[in-house]
Amino acid sequence: MKPLTEREIRAAFVNCTKGEAKRLSVPRDLGDRPWEDLDYLGWRDPLAPGRAYLVAELDGRPRALALRCPGLSARTARRSMCSVCVTTRTGGVSLMVAPKAGKAGRQGDSVGIYLCGDLACSLYVRGRQDPGPGARLHETLTTEEKILRTVANLSAFVAKVTA
Numbered sequence: 001m002k003p004l005t006e007r008e009i010r011a012a013f014v015n016c017t018k019g020e021a022k023r024l025s026v027p028r029d030l031g032d033r034p035w036e037d038l039d040y041l042g043w044r045d046p047l048a049p050g051r052a053y054l055v056a057e058l059d060g061r062p063r064a065l066a067l068r069c070p071g072l073s074a075r076t077a078r079r080s081m082c083s084v085c086v087t088t089r090t091g092g093v094s095l096m097v098a099p100k101a102g103k104a105g106r107q108g109d110s111v112g113i114y115l116c117g118d119l120a121c122s123l124y125v126r127g128r129q130d131p132g133p134g135a136r137l138h139e140t141l142t143t144e145e146k147i148l149r150t151v152a153n154l155s156a157f158v159a160k161v162t163a
């Protein structure tokens with residue numbers, strides 16, 4: 001994806017208030033991120049362990065989502081599959097919940113997704129990061145096909161949150 005600045009990321013949030021988007025923690029090392037190998041940029045909030053964020057491009061525009069990880073404290077060693085990159089891992093996948101954008105979100109509507117807890121799907125898909133013992137990727141696909149699938153899965157999620 002195209003490198004983004006902190007300002008662009010803060011302006012791209014769709015499902016939290018402007019004040020929250022201004023205050024939340026954005027990584028300080030944006031200049032060092034491997035943007036060309038990222039389908040989305042995801043990070044956990046270092047100050048709030050139950051919160052995570054991701055920014056992806058949808059229809060050519062960056063969209064950023066605020067996520068909550070309700071199951072964090074009860075993280076088990078269960079095998080589960082990330083619904084974005086389709087990596088099956090033991091203990092490394094978290095249920096994340098995104099309040100919907102706009103009125104629906106203010107009324108409490110949200111969308112849940114099982115996602116790699118470290119939000120590093122792009123690196124697993126490209127083999128740049130090891131998902132750990134017991135992990136499994138669908139090996140019949142080429143890396144290019146896995147990337148396309150990852151982007152499609154993520155876009156569908158972002159579209160659901162912004163719908």
Ligand SMILES: [Zn+2]
Pocket residue numbers: 082083084085086087115116120121124
């Ligand atoms: Zn993943």
